[in-house]
Amino acid sequence: MTAYAATALVPTKSGSRYLQQLCKHWAHNLAVEFTAEHGTVTFPRDARGADFPGDAVVTFDAAAEALSVRVDATSAEQLGAIEGAVARHLDRFAFREAPLPFDWREG
Numbered sequence: 001m002t003a004y005a006a007t008a009l010v011p012t013k014s015g016s017r018y019l020q021q022l023c024k025h026w027a028h029n030l031a032v033e034f035t036a037e038h039g040t041v042t043f044p045r046d047a048r049g050a051d052f053p054g055d056a057v058v059t060f061d062a063a064a065e066a067l068s069v070r071v072d073a074t075s076a077e078q079l080g081a082i083e084g085a086v087a088r089h090l091d092r093f094a095f096r097e098a099p100l101p102f103d104w105r106e107g
Contacts, residue, residue, distance in 0.1 A: 006104045008068075008103055010102060011101065018094055019037075022041070022089055038059075038062070043058070056079070056082050057072045058072075058086055083102075
């Protein structure tokens with residue numbers, strides 16, 4: 001059960017490409033499902049060596065002008081850690097556009 005959530009709408013015309021790159025990258029170590037328009041990545045409870053009470057799920061949805069990102073987590077610390085990991089990885093893949101603006105909103 002997730003108790004903490006945040007969303008961000010990241011302006012980019014390459015949302016589908018970045019979604020797929022992120023999902024393929026994380027598929028080596030994490031549970032991932034994705035299409036060109038939608039993806040989910042599950043970070044296990046012990047992600048980043050922390051003792052989190054449960055899994056976190058990141059959901060990506062690509063549109064023509066933006067990439068929507070949602071993080072559902074089980075603690076505030078886990079939420080912050082996953083938000084940071086997503087932003088850092090996306091900036092690496094979007095190096096021509098980086099840094100991309102992330103306006104995380106709770107809920």
